[in-house]
Amino acid sequence: MSFHTFNMILSGACTAFTCLSIFVLMSMHATHLSKPKEQLKIMRISTLLPLYSVFSFLSICFPEIYVYLEPWLDVFQSAALGTFYLLMLELLAPATSRQDMFFAALAIPPSGSESAADSLSWYRKTWIAIFQYPAVAVILSLATDITQAAGVYCLESSKPYFAHLWITIFINLSLISAVIAVLKFYKSFKSQLKSHQPLAKLLAFKLIVGLSFLERIIFFALRATDVLKPDDQLTYADVNIGIPTMVICLQMVPFALFFHYAYSVRPYIIRRTLPAMEASVNPAYSAVSDERRYQGGPLGVRAWLAMLDLREIAGAIRFAFTMVFAGKSVGRGEELNKLGSR
Template identity: 55%
Template sequence: MAIFGDSTEGEDGKHVCPASAAYDIEAAEPFIGSLSFNHFNMILSGACVGVVCLIISILMFRHATHLSKPKEQIKIMKICLLLPLYSITSFLAICFPTAAVSITPWMEVYQGLALGSFFLLLCEFIARENEEGVGGFFETFDPPKKRGKPGISGVEWFGKQYLAIWQYPIVALGVAIATDITEALDVYCLESNNVHFAHIWLTVIAIVSVAFAVISILIFYKGLKSHLQAHKPLSKLLAFKLIVGLAFIEKIIFTILHSTSTLHPTASLSQADTDIGIPHLVICIQMVPFALFFPYAYSVTPYIGPAPYESSNKAWIGLVNPMEILRAMVHTRIIGL
């Protein structure tokens, strides 16, 4: 199967997806004992999801009940929410493989929104240390200069990183909607990377978009590293960067494995297992160590103090309030800039 091949032509000359969306969920032979791989996968991935949700729920509850800096902690809670959302969506894809094509693209939307919240969290750290806020800081900020290129102002540098980061959730939302539409029209075809289907194009768009966003958040962090040192941003960046980075690499790896028929059905592995089950099992498993690392990276300890805390209701309402995210997505300036 060539990377851009694998399709058949119908009697009317139209390209037809080489495999049916109605997967054979159960393989012909059991995987372990009397368990099929699908049942084994649901048990293992379900256990991982439970662990992730428990750990992250405790972390979010502690932030909500020690709400001393709501602007920062609500953003931290939004970032933490990525792990259970990622895990639950992957688990649903494993349980309902025929619906996976429609639900899994929304994982990119979660990821994009969490990346945006991480960016806004770094901005809050900057604002905390400067009386004039983010706008005043970047008016006097001298950004890193590229060799052989003229320097730019701090405001312009910030604007470039801002746009490169926030294009990702917007593009991810568009890709998710386009995936659902093209799947409904039978022109998506997960099993093929042929250029006649939408799958390869939407995959490339998503990969390019996330690459731009990740590179920009790294540039932003590196340029402000000395200003953010007091907030221990490296562990926060590492926790988030590894999630995004692994998802990015795994998407490429599984695309290649499927395109070259390296990962294919066997007597104990069905088409649903190879296309959906295994990639999402990997995600469920890897979310567990990330969940264990998050209480350290996004510790509540710096926010615990003698001062009275704000109501935890404010944290939970802020967590589900989309207005801050919507403002960030539709404006090119934030926090007084």
Template identity: 50%
Template sequence: MPSHLRPDASKNFVGDFTFHHFNMILSGACTGVTCLVIFTVMARHATHLSDPHQQLKIMRIATLFPLYTLYSFLSICFPNAYVYMVGWTKVFQGVALYWFLMLLCDFLAPNDRHRVEFFASLSIPKRYGRTKTTNGLLWLKHTWYLVLQYPIVTFVLAIVQSITQAQGIYCLEGKGAHFSHLYITVIEILSLAVAMTSILRFHSNLKSYMQEHKPMMKLLAFKMVVGLEFLEQIIFMILNSTGTLKISDTMTYADIIIGLPTLIICLQVVPFALLFYYAYSLKPYTTLNVRRVGDSQQYLTEVDSETGSPHVKRYQGGPLGIHAWLALFNPVEFFRDIKSTFNMFRDTKMEQSGLGKA
């Protein structure tokens, strides 16, 4: 690929606009709509935070949409920075997929103690081997590791991609063994396949326990965007290799290789953002009995997960959901959740080992 991409063609694409300018206007509008829809979803959950464990995870998953479409829009505006930015969109996908798995776990059990009890009581069918079933808690541990590897792998690949691009050995269209593009693409596809297979098997084995939460719709609401992008990459690869898409007076190399595929991403994210609004509805968190008191704060009557008795509880988001927003933008929460889950598996293993010796 050229060392420096020329964004504007010699002739206008429509009216007084080149394809690059037309693309920026249309993609920018789609990015604005997507951000508005997702911000509305996040703001509603932040101001009606009745279940912080679940709703904060929903807000973290939702950040995939504005980040994904914003990075795509910036890639159109600055095509020479595309290779440096596109790798990080995969990192956002990996983090969102991890939070989705933890959200499903919250649907099944509200805390670590209940989670251990629930999964320890399950026998999960095995796909391979002579043993027909495996312990549910051990299976959860394996699933957790297989999903967690995806954001870690994509983070490393994003750094490697930026370094190799700067060194001139990445090559966006390079298929040769001496270009890093081939190896990065293969590793990324394998990592994604492992994570997605684990999530789908998790849903398949436990969907009967989560029917009221519609987990498959929730997964499709944000992973279909990624799935379509993967399919479109194959289509554009075929079109470019067969010479169907060619550089012309109205379309530059940057328009064909980066601009057009990225425009499609910005367009298709809009309907999926609307689907996300529906799939992650606020209704389950506001259908409890709501009443007003003297200070105009909203209170909810709900059932305590420990005792089973009803109690009164306020929305916990604070004024304009400030507490939820602060928790959302705290990057430490991701690592804290990983540490907490790892400790849960470690402590459970130690307890089981102590009981075995006793």
């Protein structure tokens, strides 16, 4: 058996397990949708694992498309990172819209802020640092596909006249900036988030991002120094594509299990009382109104459809760039309110 065949079997099994495990978790949230604004974000974050696994498995099966698929994992990761930040905001200050969510959170001063102006500026910088990452990821993913098609990307080279080196540097700088901003935000509000298992939620997501970043650097260095190179057992595709993607498929398995703990559906399950018992103490009770406390619809169909709505993350990215172009005027309350109403 060749390494490629073995890799497809092992990675395929891991991918199937990851997808099934996350589908079960997402289905539980979809059918017990008692807090849609939180749970839809959890469902969107959870899609990162199946997407990572499926894209990695496809790259193993069809190595020729790896260079075109791999950069889009950064797009999925950046969207999940932004959604994780929005989830923390929602847990801190539940709101009815993205704009309200942001401005309601401004009422909570981060640790170390001395004034409302400092607090406002801190939130603005945090928002921009996080939501620049999805925009940068999309641009660099398109650049990767274009330069690869034009023959000037060169995956295995770190020479400055190839696009691979510069794209790798820029995407890593963007990732580091976003991750640091999220970590600072979590540190500032750790005590307020205590009742929501913040450390588990943080680790479940940040370990994926951290390992992905670390592995990218390691394999980039190994390829550049010829430590990993083809031999009698390993082909070029195995060395440059098969091994890195196999590692991703393997590590998604324990993360899929950990997600069931970190993003458990238990806090969102409404304990129903027996209709007869409830009616005896509450004449206005009806079993129909009890059922309506879950807003996912039959089999959670409405929840699945709502999860696919990308307007929230798109609006957050647009809002970040609006603040960048508005400059320092965003630090003033009146102008910031006008900005948020656009």
